[in-house]
Amino acid sequence: MNKFFAFTKKDESNTELTIYGDIVSMKWIENDVTHFDFADELAQVTTPNITVRINSYGGEVSQGLGIYNLLRDWKGHVTTVCDGFACSAASVVFMAGKSRIMPKTSLLMIHNAWTIASGDSEDFKKMAEDLAKINEPLIESYVIATGLPSSKVKKMMDEETWLTADEAFEMGFATKIQEESVKASLESNVLFNLVERLKNTEKQLNPKPTPINAWEQYFGKK
Numbered sequence: 001m002n003k004f005f006a007f008t009k010k011d012e013s014n015t016e017l018t019i020y021g022d023i024v025s026m027k028w029i030e031n032d033v034t035h036f037d038f039a040d041e042l043a044q045v046t047t048p049n050i051t052v053r054i055n056s057y058g059g060e061v062s063q064g065l066g067i068y069n070l071l072r073d074w075k076g077h078v079t080t081v082c083d084g085f086a087c088s089a090a091s092v093v094f095m096a097g098k099s100r101i102m103p104k105t106s107l108l109m110i111h112n113a114w115t116i117a118s119g120d121s122e123d124f125k126k127m128a129e130d131l132a133k134i135n136e137p138l139i140e141s142y143v144i145a146t147g148l149p150s151s152k153v154k155k156m157m158d159e160e161t162w163l164t165a166d167e168a169f170e171m172g173f174a175t176k177i178q179e180e181s182v183k184a185s186l187e188s189n190v191l192f193n194l195v196e197r198l199k200n201t202e203k204q205l206n207p208k209p210t211p212i213n214a215w216e217q218y219f220g221k222k
Helices: 035-042 061-072 089-094 121-146 150-158 165-171 180-205 214-219
Strands: 007-009 014-019 049-056 078-087 099-103 107-110 161-164 176-178
Touching (some): 035 061, 049 089, 061 089, 061 121, 078 089, 089 121, 099 165, 107 150, 121 150, 161 165, 165 176
Parallel strands (some): 014 049, 049 078, 078 107, 099 176
Antiparallel strands (some): 007 014, 107 161
């Protein structure tokens, strides 16, 4: 069975991996990711630098924080890329990158920790207190990355905030907006047009000779 993520050694200095599933403590489907499996695979990486590509709705706080701390402790440079959605716990993993890249066509979402509970009024009161406590390291991960006041981040989490690439970059959640694909497309078009112009110029400077019909040259056309 294929694992939910794959490490691909791009060159001698960088390994790329993908997180394209829910971040959970117990895998239910193939593309789910656990902190345990991630740590096991990360231990096998030999390159100093890592690029983590993310497209995930998030998952469990404990697992997201575990992966976040693994990446923060990595000895080399960590780049995180939001390939689609980086929501909830996945947005915390995204914050682990020293370089955090978002294409224009991606979204980031942050919100408070939540759960399903049962019991009496005291149980629910205790659960509310626990959730507020669980929110604290989440807030800290965003504050470390952005430099924003914790009160500002808390308000954004209370409101369940979605951020475009431009908004994330402006507020410091992302360090770069990925526009290389558009640039490459433009450069490709420019190069194509340049080659075509050169071809046309060559045709003008070196016109193709007209084939000579020896019979017509000496005896004329009939």
